[in-house]
Amino acid sequence: xxxxxxxxxxxxxxxxxxxxxxxxxxxxxxxxxxxxxxxxxxxxxxxxxxxxxxxxxxxxxxxxxxxxxxxxxxxxxxxxxxxxxxxxxxxxxxxxxxxxxxxxxxxxxxxxxxxxxxxxxxxxxxxxxxxxxxxxxxxxxxxxxxxxxxxxxxxxxxxxxxxxxxxxxxxxxxxxxxxxxxxxxxxxxxxxxxxxxxxxxxxxxxxxxxxxxxxxxxxxxxxxxxxxxxxxxxxxxxxxxxxxxxxxxxxxxxxxxxxxxxxxxxxxxxxxxxxxxxxxxxxxxxxxxxxxxxxxxxxxxxxxxxxxxxxxxxxxxxxxx
Amino acid sequence: xxxxxxxxxxxxxxxxxxxxxxxxxxxxxxxxxxxxxxxxxxxxxxxxxxxxxxxxxxxxxxxxxxxxxxxxxxxxxxxxxxxxxxxxxxxxxxxxxxxxxxxxxxxxxxxxxxxxxxxxxxxxxxxxxxxxxxxxxxxxxxxxxxxxxxxxxxxxxxxxxxxxxxxxxxxxxxxxxxxxxxxxxxxxxxxxxxxxxxxxxxxxxxxxxxxxxxxxxxxxxxxxxxxxxxxxxxxxxxxxxxxxxxxxxxxxxxxx
Numbered sequence: 001x002x003x004x005x006x007x008x009x010x011x012x013x014x015x016x017x018x019x020x021x022x023x024x025x026x027x028x029x030x031x032x033x034x035x036x037x038x039x040x041x042x043x044x045x046x047x048x049x050x051x052x053x054x055x056x057x058x059x060x061x062x063x064x065x066x067x068x069x070x071x072x073x074x075x076x077x078x079x080x081x082x083x084x085x086x087x088x089x090x091x092x093x094x095x096x097x098x099x100x101x102x103x104x105x106x107x108x109x110x111x112x113x114x115x116x117x118x119x120x121x122x123x124x125x126x127x128x129x130x131x132x133x134x135x136x137x138x139x140x141x142x143x144x145x146x147x148x149x150x151x152x153x154x155x156x157x158x159x160x161x162x163x164x165x166x167x168x169x170x171x172x173x174x175x176x177x178x179x180x181x182x183x184x185x186x187x188x189x190x191x192x193x194x195x196x197x198x199x200x201x202x203x204x205x206x207x208x209x210x211x212x213x214x215x216x217x218x219x220x221x222x223x224x225x226x227x228x229x230x231x232x233x234x235x236x237x238x239x240x241x242x243x244x245x246x247x248x249x250x251x252x253x254x255x256x257x258x259x260x261x262x263x264x265x266x267x268x269x270x271x272x273x274x275x276x277x278x279x280x281x282x283x284x285x286x287x288x289x290x291x292x293x294x295x296x297x298x299x300x301x302x303x304x305x306x307x308x309x310x311x312x313x314x315x316x317x318x319x320x321x
Numbered sequence: 322x323x324x325x326x327x328x329x330x331x332x333x334x335x336x337x338x339x340x341x342x343x344x345x346x347x348x349x350x351x352x353x354x355x356x357x358x359x360x361x362x363x364x365x366x367x368x369x370x371x372x373x374x375x376x377x378x379x380x381x382x383x384x385x386x387x388x389x390x391x392x393x394x395x396x397x398x399x400x401x402x403x404x405x406x407x408x409x410x411x412x413x414x415x416x417x418x419x420x421x422x423x424x425x426x427x428x429x430x431x432x433x434x435x436x437x438x439x440x441x442x443x444x445x446x447x448x449x450x451x452x453x454x455x456x457x458x459x460x461x462x463x464x465x466x467x468x469x470x471x472x473x474x475x476x477x478x479x480x481x482x483x484x485x486x487x488x489x490x491x492x493x494x495x496x497x498x499x500x501x502x503x504x505x506x507x508x509x510x511x512x513x514x515x516x517x518x519x520x521x522x523x524x525x526x527x528x529x530x531x532x533x534x535x536x537x538x539x540x541x542x543x544x545x546x547x548x549x550x551x552x553x554x555x556x557x558x559x560x561x562x563x564x565x566x567x568x569x570x571x572x573x574x575x576x577x
Binding site for chain 1: 336337338346412413414415417418441442443444445446447448449450451452453456457458459460461463473476477478479480482483484485486487488491498522538539540541542543544545546548549551553554555556557558559560563564565566567568570571572574576577
């Protein structure tokens with residue numbers, strides 16, 4: 001097996017999700033593992049990729065990939081695969097990576113398995129694991145031929161440095177299709193946010209209707225701050241205008257699997273469940289003892305969150321000093 | 322202008338995977354994928370009172386005509402269904418091949434998709450179809466406008482809001498935040514029956530059966546199993562000490 005991992009970066013930082021995929025595949029010990037970074041500042045990040053197990057890093061700083069758009073990256077990956085002879089190409093899900101992966105699948109006529117939560121080697125063959133039907137079924141999936149493409153759910157793997165050495169760094173310049181470079185980014189507004197995004201957070205404190213009012217999101221925000229996490233929201237409260245869309249759990253690309261998920265006043269409707277059920281540990285507080293969320297929580301607390309959460313925040317603060 | 326909207330007929334109610342085929346059981350009742358209703362709505366909004374034609378396109382069993390008729394009842398002008406036994410079990414590459422073949426014949430200026438399929442949770446098809454059509458693609462659109470020969474989209478990513486432009490013809494996937502889909506009126510429902518509804522086979526599209534279904538797919542389902550159970554789930558009633566109980570629980574799990 002010869003694997004290429006698509007590493008996404010924002011500013012001067014490689015995204016944790018894609019480093020997690022790199023570390024995971026490197027830990028399988030199955031053949032060469034390389035990475036590709038495309039965009040402004042790619043070269044400066046190449047050495048970092050080595051620490052997570054890439055023995056070779058392809059970097060592309062062509063003007064065509066300066067903007068975070070998918071199609072020119074398909075051109076870059078197609079060329080890297082052609083030159084490097086990779087039979088496996090892995091991605092960590094994001095708005096950008098999903099479009100790159102699917103475009104590449106069509107370009108190469110290659111199989112893409114998406115929403116994978118794990119991967120393993122079985123008799124030398126790569127086997128992906130994904131959940132289906134609202135996480136009620138787990139499927140082992142494979143590829144009938146190479147190249148194999150896979151897109152992993154956000155938070156599937158920890159980005160733990162694998163103790164690799166200095167990678168070999170190779171510059172690459174692609175030839176771009178006319179349609180690949182037709183899309184232009186004409187404006188960009190950064191989201192005002194403090195703390196991690198819900199894709200990157202190890203801890204998410206999410207609020208639903210049971211918070212009672214938009215002002216009560218303060219309770220979720222303060223608990224999230226105490227735990228060092230991010231704030232999420234259900235679709236119902238986002239639709240009601242209580243909290244920004246960017247925090248919605250369950251929308252595309254916002255399937256999250258943090259180590260800890262705290263659900264405040266969330267009943268556990270199916271769309272929400274799909275978005276968070278693969279979280280490590282789930283704690284739910286709800287005054288309705290029959291709320292569906294309790295069926296998939298590790299710890300369910302039946303009670304008034306307005307009384308419990310401020311006390312909980314204070315206790316967490318004390319404990320973390 | 323012509324807008325093609327890709328829609329999927331998805332199973333309704335409790336769904337199961339057929340253990341013999343390892344495919345989703347599509348024998349029961351189905352409905353228009355609700356995320357695709359946002360794409361239909363957006364096409365109708367762009368059409369307004371103009372002479373723009375809105376074509377709903379689907380790939381699926383004969384029953385998928387029900388979902389296409391819903392799109393027609395909402396206001397689409399005609400429908401195209403690609404339906405062929407040999408297409409069953411198509412994965413992403415095979416589906417994108419068939420859909421692109423159907424779309425090529427429509428010569429649409431704009432191809433719209435909804436943000437995901439409610440049955441398979443897939444949220445990638447548009448990028449594969451755009452690649453096969455050799456057209457620019459923009460996903461996650463939460464605002465969309467067409468001005469002359471180009472489309473302008475505002476969208477949200479993990480890092481903020483992007484404003485993106487592409488020349489037509491283009492492929493755009495809309496987010497479910499873009500609009501509130503209308504309900505078909507009784508008049509719309511009655512009128513839908515009379516609107517053109519073409520059903521095309523693979524042969525009609527000039528696609529070889531070997532390029533569709535399992536033969537044309539590159540991924541396989543090896544085995545199905547139960548999800549890992551949540552061990553030791555606990556439920557407590559707040560007796561005034563719940564906050565402490567939660568902290569103890571988190572400490573035990575080394576999460577705090």
